Amino acid sequence: MTPTSTGSLTGPDRIPLYSPEFADDPHAAYERMRKIHGPLVPVELSPGIPATLVIGYAQARRILNDPLRFPADPRVWQQQVPASCPVRPMMEWRPNALRSSGAEHARYRSANTAGLDAIDQHGLRALVEKVADLAIADFRTAGRADLVSQYAFPIAFRVLSTLLGCPDEIGARIADGMARVFNVTDAARGNQILDQAVADLVTLRRHQPADDITTRLMAHPAHLDDRETAHQLITLYGAGIEPLTNLIVNTCRKLLTDEEFSTSLHAAQSTIRDALDTVLYTDPPLANYCITYPPYPADIDGTLLPAHQPVVISMAACNNDPALTLGLPTGAIAGNRAHLAWSAGPHTCPARSHAYLIAETAISHLTDAFPEMDLAVPADELRWRPGPFHRALEALPVLVPTTR
Secondary structure (H helix, E strand, C coil): CCCCCHHHHHHCCCEECCCCCHHHCCHHHHHHHHHHCCEEEEEEEEEEEEEEEECCCCCEEEHHHHCCCCCCCCHHHCCCCCCCCHHHHHHHCCCCCCCCCCCHHHHHHHHHHHHHHHCCCHHHHHHHHHHHHHHHHHCCCCCCCEEEHHHHHHHHHHHHHHHHHHCCHHHHHHHHHHHHHHHCHHHHHHHHHHHHHHHHHHHHHHHHCCHHHHHHHCCCCHHHHHHHHHHHHHHHHHHHHHHHHHHHHHHHHHHHHHHHHHHHHHHHCCCCCHHHHHHHHHCCCCCCEEEECCCEEECCCCCCEEECEEEEHHHHHHHCCCCHHCCCCCCCCCCCCCCCCCCCCHHCCCCHHHHHHHHHHHHHHHHHHHHHHHEECHHHHCCCCCCCCCCCCCCCCCCCCCCC
C-alpha cells in the first residue's frame, strides 16, 4: 500500500473526543470510526487540538514498542499549544518517566520501580481493608451510598497518600488538582494546585524522611532533585487516584448491571479478578492515553502520521478490536490479560500488581459486607463524565441493607 498524504489525518472532519455525546457511548463512536477510518482516526482532543487516535490493536502494540519513532516527549508539540489549553496539563512535558525517552526514561523509571517494589503486599492489603472498613462505616446505617465519592475515591486517595507519606491536608489539595486536570474543565488551575501541593510534600519529606515512596525516591541512586521527585509523584498520583477510582467503580457497575456475571461470581464460577480483567479489557478506566509524539512523519500501514502531532492509543477501542477476538469463543477474554489497559512496551505501568491488589481487595470487601447491594437508579440513568481520556461515572448510587 502506498502511504497516504498527511491530509487524510489533518482535514476538517475530525471527531471530537471531548463531547458529552462521545462520553455517553464511546464504544458506538469507536465502531463508527472503524468503519470510516480503519485503525487510525483523525480526532480532536479539545477544540483546535488535533491528534490521531489508534483503535487497531496490532497498530497500537507496534507504536508502543517503537519508542524511537514514537517517543513520549511532547516539548516540540507544546510550543504551539497555549497554557490555557484544557488538555495540555495531561499531555505536557514533565521531567518524569511518562514523558521521557532513552536514558532519562530509564533513570526515572528505575527510581519509580524501586519505590513501588519496596511496598509490602501483605501490609498493603491490610491497609486497604482498614480504609474500606472506615468508608463502609460512614454509610452502613444510611441504606444507600455513592460508590464514587463515598467508597472508591476515599480508598484510592487514602491508600495512595499513606504509601507516599502524604498528610491529609496536602493530599486533599493534590486530589483536587488532579481531578481538575482529568476533567479538563479547569485544568490550568488544577495544574497550579497540583504542582504546589506536590512541592510541599517533597519539602516535608526532605526535612522529615520516613518509610514511604517519596522518601525512597529522594534516596534512590538516580539522585533525583526536588523538582524531579515532585514530577514522579505527579505521575504516581495521576495513575493512582483517578484511574484506580474508576477501575473500582466500573467493576462494581459491571457486577451490578450484568446479571450473568454477578450470578457467576456468587456461584464461585468466576472471581473479582476475572471481573477486573473483563472491565480492563472491555471498558478500561483510562480509555485513551499512552500518548506519543513522532518527531518525523511516521508510516503505519500506509498512512503517514504527521510529525509532532499527538498519537493517542485508545486502549478501550484496541481491546475491542474485532481482529483481536476473531475466532475466539464467547467469553474468552475472562482471565485474559493481553489487553492494553496497562499500556505496553517501555512505558508499561510499573504499579499494575499494586492496582490489582487494591481494587480486588476493595471490591471483595464491599461485596462481602453487602452481598445484596443493588443500584439505586436504573442503569440507563448513570452518567459518564465528559473528557477525551477517562471512562468515569459521575456517581454510582447503590442501596445497601441497613444495620444499626
